[in-house]
Amino acid sequence: MTAVTRLIVGETECQAQFEAEPTAFRWIFYREGTNVWIRLLELARGSDHDNKGTEIWSTQQDNDVVARAVIRCFDEVVSEDIEGTYRGKWGEHFPRTELEDLRTAWREHRGD
Template identity: 90%
Template sequence: MAHLRLTWVLSGRGWADCIVSDHQAEAEVTASYITAAPEDLLTAVTRLIVGETECRAQFEAEPTAFRWIFYREGTNVWIRLLELADGSDHDNTGTEIWSTQQNIDVVARAVIRCFDEVVREYGESTYRGKWGEHFPRTELEALRTAWREHRGDWAATWTSSNP
């Protein structure tokens, strides 16, 4: 059974801890508000949903960076999470700290659920006060809209290729 869980916890002014897990492993990464980490993650998943085959998002932890690399083939998504000594480093210099293969629908639901939980727990005003930037409402709603519009396409593709 598919399982993907993502949590975003505001751990201090301008800092967040992100925990990602599947049925086999878990990783915890840190993000700083110096970059648009939540917006980048939401946008990368939205781009996957609308058909891109490779997307990236990066969290800066000053000086460490955590790079999310998404590869999509059909309805499958392979996610690699790398830790890099510096955010400008090439992927090849990073250490893979977590990876998973999931259905695109599972990925979209996990990311949407994560940020729905964030806004439920903190509210947009408290989020801004703790993170230092606005809650990524525009990016979350763009992801939600893309997911709703493309879910039927995936079901049709899967059904026709798996009679």
């Protein structure tokens, strides 16, 4: 969510990574105007350089579409009352602050 928030407020490139030890999945975001290009790489190790990864998915979307999709997914977690068991499953508290930061940024920067 933090990477998408950074895109919405105007950054042109950012990344997020999910560890599936030892494998890692790296999301690479590029923004130009209102367009966002997303690449998803699978890496043998999280410390590997992008060029060692295998691209398993890519897309080009409007930044508004990306923000709405991420917000919708996390809102679904809340609506299904999964938030209460989130920490037990993922070892972290539900990212409520990050979700609200993204929602606020999206509302303030729609159409940028």
